[in-house]
Amino acid sequence: MHLYELPLIFVLVGLVLYVVLAGADFGAGLWQLLAGGGAAGERVRDHAHESMAPVWEANHVWLIFVLTVTWTAYPSAFASIASTLSIPLFVAAVGIILRGATYALRAGARSDSEQRPIDTVFALSSILTPFALGTMVGAIASRRVPVGNAAGHLFSSWTGATSILVGVLAVATSAYLAAVFLAADAVRHGDRELAESFRMRALISGAIAGALAIAGLVVLHSHAHLLYHGLLHGSALAALVVSILAGVVALELVRRGSFELARYTAALAVAAIVAGWALAQNPTLLPGLSVRAAAAPHDTLVAVVVAVLAGGVILFPSLALLFRLVLGGSLDHGGETASRTTPVRVLASATTTGLLARAAGACLIAGVGLLTIAEAGWAHAIGVLALFAFMACGFLAAATPSQYS
Amino acid sequence: MMTPVHQAYLLQARQMQALSFSVHIPLVCFGIAFPMIILFVEWLYLRSGDELYRTLARRWTRIMAALFAVGVITGTILSFEMGLLWPQFTSTFGSVFGLGFAVEGFSFFMEAIFIGIYVYGWDRLSPRAHFLSGIPIAIAGFAGSLMVISVNAWMNHPSGFRLVGGKAVDVHPLAALFGNSFLWPELMHMYIAGYIVTGFLLAGAYAFSWLRKGAGPPTRYERTALAIPLAIAALASPVQVLIGDWAARGIATSQPVKLAAIEGLHSTTKGAPEHLLGWYTAGQVKYGIRIPKLLSLLAFHNPDATVKGLDTVPVDRQPPVNVVRVSFQLMVGIGTLLALLGVVYLFVRIRRGRLPESPWFYRALVLAGPASVVALIAGWVTTEVGRQPWVVYKVMLTSEAVTGASGIPVGYATLALVYVGVAGGVVWILRRLARMPMDPSDPPPSSHAAAG
Numbered sequence: 001m002h003l004y005e006l007p008l009i010f011v012l013v014g015l016v017l018y019v020v021l022a023g024a025d026f027g028a029g030l031w032q033l034l035a036g037g038g039a040a041g042e043r044v045r046d047h048a049h050e051s052m053a054p055v056w057e058a059n060h061v062w063l064i065f066v067l068t069v070t071w072t073a074y075p076s077a078f079a080s081i082a083s084t085l086s087i088p089l090f091v092a093a094v095g096i097i098l099r100g101a102t103y104a105l106r107a108g109a110r111s112d113s114e115q116r117p118i119d120t121v122f123a124l125s126s127i128l129t130p131f132a133l134g135t136m137v138g139a140i141a142s143r144r145v146p147v148g149n150a151a152g153h154l155f156s157s158w159t160g161a162t163s164i165l166v167g168v169l170a171v172a173t174s175a176y177l178a179a180v181f182l183a184a185d186a187v188r189h190g191d192r193e194l195a196e197s198f199r200m201r202a203l204i205s206g207a208i209a210g211a212l213a214i215a216g217l218v219v220l221h222s223h224a225h226l227l228y229h230g231l232l233h234g235s236a237l238a239a240l241v242v243s244i245l246a247g248v249v250a251l252e253l254v255r256r257g258s259f260e261l262a263r264y265t266a267a268l269a270v271a272a273i274v275a276g277w278a279l280a281q282n283p284t285l286l287p288g289l290s291v292r293a294a295a296a297p298h299d300t301l302v303a304v305v306v307a308v309l310a311g312g313v314i315l316f317p318s319l320a321l322l323f324r325l326v327l328g329g330s331l332d333h334g335g336e337t338a339s340r341t342t343p344v345r346v347l348a349s350a351t352t353t354g355l356l357a358r359a360a361g362a363c364l365i366a367g368v369g370l371l372t373i374a375e376a377g378w379a380h381a382i383g384v385l386a387l388f389a390f391m392a393c394g395f396l397a398a399a400t401p402s403q404y405s
Numbered sequence: 406m407m408t409p410v411h412q413a414y415l416l417q418a419r420q421m422q423a424l425s426f427s428v429h430i431p432l433v434c435f436g437i438a439f440p441m442i443i444l445f446v447e448w449l450y451l452r453s454g455d456e457l458y459r460t461l462a463r464r465w466t467r468i469m470a471a472l473f474a475v476g477v478i479t480g481t482i483l484s485f486e487m488g489l490l491w492p493q494f495t496s497t498f499g500s501v502f503g504l505g506f507a508v509e510g511f512s513f514f515m516e517a518i519f520i521g522i523y524v525y526g527w528d529r530l531s532p533r534a535h536f537l538s539g540i541p542i543a544i545a546g547f548a549g550s551l552m553v554i555s556v557n558a559w560m561n562h563p564s565g566f567r568l569v570g571g572k573a574v575d576v577h578p579l580a581a582l583f584g585n586s587f588l589w590p591e592l593m594h595m596y597i598a599g600y601i602v603t604g605f606l607l608a609g610a611y612a613f614s615w616l617r618k619g620a621g622p623p624t625r626y627e628r629t630a631l632a633i634p635l636a637i638a639a640l641a642s643p644v645q646v647l648i649g650d651w652a653a654r655g656i657a658t659s660q661p662v663k664l665a666a667i668e669g670l671h672s673t674t675k676g677a678p679e680h681l682l683g684w685y686t687a688g689q690v691k692y693g694i695r696i697p698k699l700l701s702l703l704a705f706h707n708p709d710a711t712v713k714g715l716d717t718v719p720v721d722r723q724p725p726v727n728v729v730r731v732s733f734q735l736m737v738g739i740g741t742l743l744a745l746l747g748v749v750y751l752f753v754r755i756r757r758g759r760l761p762e763s764p765w766f767y768r769a770l771v772l773a774g775p776a777s778v779v780a781l782i783a784g785w786v787t788t789e790v791g792r793q794p795w796v797v798y799k800v801m802l803t804s805e806a807v808t809g810a811s812g813i814p815v816g817y818a819t820l821a822l823v824y825v826g827v828a829g830g831v832v833w834i835l836r837r838l839a840r841m842p843m844d845p846s847d848p849p850p851s852s853h854a855a856a857g
């Protein structure tokens with residue numbers, strides 16, 4: 001293991017988490033589209049929305065993480081990929097805009113007739129986005145992204161068979177992950193009927209995803225021979241086998257209704273296939289560009305690694321908290337209202353308000369003197385602090401509500 | 406390893422970038438200031454037990470959630486554009502500035518996670534736990550701005566690397582991003598702008614509904630909802646003038662050409678005058694009000710100081726003067742008026758102990774919200790266009806940074822269209838959220854209003 005490989009591992013881990021977490025989110029859109037009409041359809045759509053709404057933003061940030069770490073640690077690879085694959089990247093961008101916007105808009109819908117078009121746009125963009133991102137992965141894996149500023153073909157780089165395959169696979173996997181997640185969520189709500197219907201969906205989509213993955217090997221054989229070759233040798237082959245096994249076990253777990261376990265096993269299948277891809281391609285990042293050559297200078301790599309590790313220390317407990325609250329039902333809609341029996345108390349007396357106002361005045365004068373009139377850097381720093389103190393004191397004086405008569 | 410290309414649609418690429426920023430930045434203001442404001446109101450509730458504050462905080466939480474979602478997607482577009490539009494820039498300098506964005510990624514994580522908890526946790530967490538879950542959001546709003554602005558400050562005042570044969574070597578990302586004198590004024594100015602924009606827009610919205618309602622005194626709820634954001638904006642606006650002046654003094658030394666463009670100063674002048682308004686043509690400002698020596702005094706605290714002119718660099722290295730100058734004057738003009746409005750309010754509030762009574766005050770307040778957004782965008786135009794033709798000041802030209810891919814006009818048109826749709830959607834949802842019943846004793850209105 002070299003320093004220059006570490007950020008790539010972070011990127012791959014981020015990618016797996018994005019596929020697993022955001023994938024469930026995309027797939028929820030697909031199930032909304034296929035939910036059908038009537039009350040049953042509405043129930044499916046509401047369930048899909050409400051399960052995802054508290055977590056989608058956090059899931060989405062994994063993509064931002066992947067992008068930013070890539071462009072910091074492997075800038076020329078990032079630039080080559082993004083410029084050659086500008087069309088699928090832009091399509092994914094539009095899909096993400098529409099998805100996010102419809103998440104926000106659904107909160108305001110009052111009737112079914114308002115909600116339907118919102119759900120439809122949401123669903124279509126939920127299919128478009130993973131497909132577009134999948135074609136990009138396919139393009140990189142089949143070595144159709146050369147190094148350089150838009151050096152590859154604008155279209156054929158991402159319209160090859162491998163790209164289409166990975167795109168479709170991404171959609172199918174999302175559907176599967178979503179169905180498992182939503183089934184588990186329905187069990188939690190005690191809604192057996194809904195859970196059962198999502199279990200069926202999970203089995204069907206899981207079977208489709210698995211079949212696609214197997215068929216994919218045939219496609220790789222003729223269209224991305226290097227990758228095919230790499231995948232069937234050495235440690236990549238081991239990863240491939242793990243992935244297949246995990247996929248089969250996950251399906252069986254779904255059949256038995258152990259949805260939580262099935263999710264982790266499915267995540268393992270995704271992780272293994274991503275690892276297999278990385279191993280098959282190692283040490284090449286893009287044709288003619290090794291990971292080492294693409295890596296940023298030493299200081300940057302150290303800084304990125306430290307930043308990611310330090311960030312992870314804050315991030316993972318927070319994520320765990322979010323998912324614990326969501327899965328524990330603490331953030332469900334229509335929950336209990338907390339008791340509010342505190343008596344009304346008076347907030348601030350006139351004398352404190354007067355004191356605060358005078359303190360604010362003093363801070364303002366100090367701030368002007370130090371920031372605007374003085375020249376030294378340290379004076380400016382204190383001056384800015386004084387101005388912030390002015391705003392804070394002034395705010396407490398002016399906003400502490402004495403009835404606002 | 407990557408070479409610059411010719412891009413016929415450079416101008417469209419720049420406009421697409423400008424469009425994306427102009428959409429993102431007003432939303433960011435809410436990400437900066439709204440969590441703090443809502444937390445303050447929630448704190449008032451916890452202290453007093455007065456239901457009114459709780460209702461207010463909950464209503465604002467809904468608005469924050471909707472705006473945050475739109476902030477997320479517009480921000481994502483910006484990160485895509487680092488590759489879609491400016492791959493050469495990212496390729497060359499990603500190792501220098503990228504760390505800022507990578508760390509920012511973590512602050513987005515915190516923001517997104519705790520917004521999920523905060524928004525959906527009303528009523529479900531204990532009051533204390535709920536209040537605490539809001540604090541990381543406010544911190545992340547500041548941390549996120551710090552990181553992005555550190556990148557922008559670096560572009561304006563690059564350091565922390567050497568360029569050898571088109572490659573950045575000797576890279577010290579921490580020094581590049583945070584050891585930069587440009588960062589602090591820019592960060593403070595933007596952070597305070599967040600409070601001004603959020604405060605005036607919120608207060609303006611309530612002022613608007615009072616004025617329209619006409620007769621009948623406003624309820625206590627309405628008065629509180631107006632007074633809190635107004636107090637923030639009123640205090641922040643005068644401070645913004647001081648911080649802006651600080652930023653300008655920084656530019657005078659590190660980006661003299663930008664200052665010359667801001668002031669329309671053609672040639673290097675000792676004891677340079679300041680021009681208010683007017684139009685720059687043929688090397689001078691026409692139709693402006695001339696104030697002798699003021700520019701030297703403001704920029705260097707010395708009426709006889711020498712100020713560098715545009716002619717210190719060749720014409721093709723000068724920014725478009727009028728764009729920069731008009732934007733700057735727009736920002737300063739609006740900023741001065743906002744500060745005046747703020748002072749009037751504070752005077753009445755503190756001296757008389759009440760809200761102003763004149764409808765003119767409230768009419769001005771309605772205008773102040775949109776005006777502050779104009780000042781915000783104008784400020785960014787000053788910074789970004791004032792740096793042109795450079796993307797990294799004196800290191801890389803924007804034309805060297807741009808993508809070689811074709812189809813920029815198509816992308817630009819599509820994005821513009823999509824954003825028009827999103828803007829329509831945002832207006833719709835805000836009006837809806839404003840009208841949804843929110844009586845304290847009501848249960849959350851319906852399962853559709855999941856953000857309740």
Ligand code: HDD
Pocket residue numbers: 561590591592594595598599601602645646647648649650652653656663736737738739740741743777778780781782783784785786787788789791
């Ligand atoms: C509410 C918005 C707002 C208001 C009222 C003002 N500004 Fe501003 N200004 C911004 C919002 C802004 C900004 C957030 O858009 C910018 C862009 C870059 C930055 O750091 O802040 C900016 C940039 C900016 C710059 C350029 C910094 C650079 O190029 O790096 C200067 C010199 C000033 N401002 C000066 C002022 C002065 C003297 C003001 C007061 C009268 C003022 N601004 C009011």
Ligand code: HEM
Pocket residue numbers: 418419420422423424426427430487491494553554556557782785786789790793796803806
């Ligand atoms: C990191 C923080 C950055 C911020 C906050 C920022 C801010 C802005 C804003 C607000 C505008 C709009 C100006 C307008 O409305 O005309 C703008 C324009 C622009 N930005 Fe930046 N920018 C940043 C980074 C970048 C990057 C990474 C690039 C590209 C390499 C870039 C290049 C440009 C260009 C070319 C324009 C258009 C200028 C024109 O219209 O002439 N900026 N920027």
Ligand code: HEM
Pocket residue numbers: 057060061064429430432433435436437472473475476477478479480481482483484513514516517545546549550551553554595
């Ligand atoms: C090149 C410039 C920029 C890029 C690439 C960028 C990127 C992003 C991204 C990806 C998000 C979404 C985060 C999420 O998923 O939660 C976001 C949101 C945000 N950005 Fe930007 N941004 C840029 C400019 C700015 C500027 C100039 C500021 C302010 C100083 C800023 C502050 C924020 C904040 C506070 C949020 C939180 C979301 C919100 O409250 O709306 N960003 N940005």
